[in-house]
Amino acid sequence: MTTYYQPALVGEALVGNGQFTTPVTAAQVQTGQLIKGAPGRLCRVLITTTTTAAQAITIYDNTTTGAGTVIGLIPGATAAGTVIDFEMPATNGIYVGANNSLAAGGITISWV
Numbered sequence: 001m002t003t004y005y006q007p008a009l010v011g012e013a014l015v016g017n018g019q020f021t022t023p024v025t026a027a028q029v030q031t032g033q034l035i036k037g038a039p040g041r042l043c044r045v046l047i048t049t050t051t052t053a054a055q056a057i058t059i060y061d062n063t064t065t066g067a068g069t070v071i072g073l074i075p076g077a078t079a080a081g082t083v084i085d086f087e088m089p090a091t092n093g094i095y096v097g098a099n100n101s102l103a104a105g106g107i108t109i110s111w112v
Helices: 026-031
Strands: 020-024 033-036 040-047 057-061 069-074 083-090 094-096 107-111
Touching: 020 033, 026 033, 033 107, 040 069, 057 083, 069 083, 094 107
Parallel strands: none
Antiparallel strands: 020 107, 033 094, 040 083, 040 107, 057 069, 057 094
16 A cells, blocks of 8 residues: 655645755856756755855746746855755746846755
8 A cells, every 4th residue: 555645635735855956156156047947845955165245145936037036145245165954945046146246156046
């Protein structure tokens, strides 16, 4: 007999550990970068290069531009090695919005 766990029926939150990762360089953060062009979940973000820009890095539920529903926000001046756990659903896709600063740092995004 197979039992399926259905979080909505028992009041638990669905958590995704992330099956895929996408590295995003500072230059890609500066111009904006599509991570996933379909529905999914933003799981975690690893800061790989310290973000020295005062401006935050914003992650959107969108596929083409840095607009729409915000599903992730990485504060400016976040140290390398920091892991931020988002666990946010994305109805349309996952897009890292343009930071307009070369000091934005690098990140690796975990998603499903």
